[in-house]
Amino acid sequence: MLEITHLTKRYGRNEAVLQGLDLHVEGNSVVAIVGASGAGKSTLLRCINRLVEPSSGSIKLNGHELVKLKGGDLRRARRKIGMVFQGFNLLDRLTVMENVLAGRLGYLSLYQAVMRRYPQADIERAFTLMERVGIAQYANKRADELSGGERQRVGVVRALMQEPDVLLADEPTASLDPRTSEQIMVLLQSLASELSLPVLINIHNVTQAKAYTERIVGLRHGKMIFDGVPDDFNQDALDAIYGGIESPDDSSSDDEAEQGASP
Amino acid sequence: MTPQRYWKKPPFIHNPWLRYGLWAGVTLYLLMALWTLPFDWARIAEGLPRAARIFSGGFPPSFERLDLLTQGFKESFQIAILATLLGVALSIPCAVMAARNISPLPVYLFGRAVIIVSRSFHPVIVAILFVAAVGFGPLAGIITLMLYSIGFVGKLLAEEIEEIDWGQVEAVRAAGGGFMAMLCYAVFPQILPRQVGLSMYQLDSNLRASAVVGIVGAGGIGSTLMNAFGRYDYAFACAILLIIIAVILVSEGISGWVRKKIW
Numbered sequence: 001m002l003e004i005t006h007l008t009k010r011y012g013r014n015e016a017v018l019q020g021l022d023l024h025v026e027g028n029s030v031v032a033i034v035g036a037s038g039a040g041k042s043t044l045l046r047c048i049n050r051l052v053e054p055s056s057g058s059i060k061l062n063g064h065e066l067v068k069l070k071g072g073d074l075r076r077a078r079r080k081i082g083m084v085f086q087g088f089n090l091l092d093r094l095t096v097m098e099n100v101l102a103g104r105l106g107y108l109s110l111y112q113a114v115m116r117r118y119p120q121a122d123i124e125r126a127f128t129l130m131e132r133v134g135i136a137q138y139a140n141k142r143a144d145e146l147s148g149g150e151r152q153r154v155g156v157v158r159a160l161m162q163e164p165d166v167l168l169a170d171e172p173t174a175s176l177d178p179r180t181s182e183q184i185m186v187l188l189q190s191l192a193s194e195l196s197l198p199v200l201i202n203i204h205n206v207t208q209a210k211a212y213t214e215r216i217v218g219l220r221h222g223k224m225i226f227d228g229v230p231d232d233f234n235q236d237a238l239d240a241i242y243g244g245i246e247s248p249d250d251s252s253s254d255d256e257a258e259q260g261a262s263p
Numbered sequence: 264m265t266p267q268r269y270w271k272k273p274p275f276i277h278n279p280w281l282r283y284g285l286w287a288g289v290t291l292y293l294l295m296a297l298w299t300l301p302f303d304w305a306r307i308a309e310g311l312p313r314a315a316r317i318f319s320g321g322f323p324p325s326f327e328r329l330d331l332l333t334q335g336f337k338e339s340f341q342i343a344i345l346a347t348l349l350g351v352a353l354s355i356p357c358a359v360m361a362a363r364n365i366s367p368l369p370v371y372l373f374g375r376a377v378i379i380v381s382r383s384f385h386p387v388i389v390a391i392l393f394v395a396a397v398g399f400g401p402l403a404g405i406i407t408l409m410l411y412s413i414g415f416v417g418k419l420l421a422e423e424i425e426e427i428d429w430g431q432v433e434a435v436r437a438a439g440g441g442f443m444a445m446l447c448y449a450v451f452p453q454i455l456p457r458q459v460g461l462s463m464y465q466l467d468s469n470l471r472a473s474a475v476v477g478i479v480g481a482g483g484i485g486s487t488l489m490n491a492f493g494r495y496d497y498a499f500a501c502a503i504l505l506i507i508i509a510v511i512l513v514s515e516g517i518s519g520w521v522r523k524k525i526w
Contacts, residue, residue: 075439078439079438081437091449091452093453104438113448162438
C-alpha cells in the first residue's frame, strides 16, 4: 500500500511542480496517471523511488516512510520499488540476461555483481520471467540488438526481478509503436494481477489508460484534478486536464520538469 | 534595368580597426622578433657542412652492435608496456573522480587537480625530475610515462563519463544498486570501447615517448641513441633511428587495426 500525503516538489525557485499532492494506492490496482507534459507525472513517480528529491511531504510504502531515507536504507527501500522507463534505460552493451539480473543489484554483494556470480535462484527467476514475457531466447544477446517492444519487455522483467512491492512505469509505451505499446499495456495489466502488485503508469494515451487500468488520476500543474474509475473519465475531465488556454508559465514549468527528470 | 545585387562574406572580425590593427600588430611583431633574435649567420653557414658530415657519417647505417640495439629496444618496450598498464589502471579511478556527473564537488576538484598536475609538464621535463629523484635507468622512465598516461587517458575518460547515457545510471539506482554496482554496470560498459581505444593509443604514444625520455637518462632506446651520438658513432645512431621509425610504423598499424576492430 502506497500512501502519498502532501507531496511537494519545487525545482530551484520556480513554481512547484507538485503542489501538495495526496494519493493512496492499495492492493493490486493498476493506476494510470494522465496529464499534459510538465504536469508533474514524471516528477511524482521519481519522487517515490527518490530519483528526484521531494521538497516536502510524505511517501509511505507499506507503512515505511521513504522521504527521509539515506544511503543504505534508501537503497534497501528502492529494491522494493520497481521502475520501467520511457526510454527503456537498458544497459546497452550488456547482455539481456545481465540487464535482467541488474534488477537484483540491490540484493547482491559487489563481488557477486562484478564477477557475475548470480545466485541460482535469481537465474531461475530470470528465466521464468523472461519465458513469461517471451524474451528467454534472447538471454545472451546484447540489449541494444533488440527491437523496441522486446527492449521494454527486458525493462519490465528487470523491474520485476526486484520482487517489488510496487511497480512504477514512466511512459512505458511512449517510445513504442501503437501495436507494441498495447502489448506492453496488456502485459503490465496481467502481470499486476498475477503478482498482485500495485502498478502506477504515467501515460499520455488516454484511450489506453481507460482500456487497461482500473483507476485514472489526472494531474494538472502539479495538482490532482481527477481521481476515479475509467468510466467516469469523460470529456469534461479530459478538457480539465488537457484543454483550455495554457497559462503563460506552462512552457517554463515543462522545461523544469524535463530537466529535473533526467539530470 | 535590374538592380545589381551584391554579396560578400562578412568579415570574421567586424570592427575594421581591430581587423587591420591585428594584421599590423602581427606583422610588426614578426619583424621585430626576426630583428632582435641573435641569428649568427656565419655560424649557420659553418654548421651546414657539419650537418652534412653528420648525416653522411650516418650512411651506411651500421647494425654491427645489434645486441645493444635489441637490448635498448627491449627496455623501451618494457618501459612503455609497464607504464601503459599502470597508467591506464590508475587513470580509471582518476577519471571517475574527475567526472562531474558522478562525483561530489570536493572529489571532482581533487580528481581534476591530479589530472591537471600530471598534464602540466611535458614528459621530458618530468623525466629530468625523476632521473634526478630515482637515478638513471628505466624506473624513471616508467614513472614519467605512467604520469603522462594518467593525465591523458584520465582526462579523456572523465569527459567520456560526463557524456554517458544517464538513463542507465538511473536504472541501476532505481534497482537499489550502490555506487560501485552503478559504476560496474551503468558506467564502465558505456566507456569500454573508448577505454580500449585510448589504451591502445597510449601504448603507441608511450613507445614513442619512451625513446624521447631515454635521451635525458630515463633508460630504453633513447639512452642507447644518446650514447651513440656521444661517441660520434653516427652510423649506429642512424641504425637506431631507422629502427625507431620502423617500430613506430608497425605499432601505429597494429593499434589502428585493433581500434577499428573494437570500436
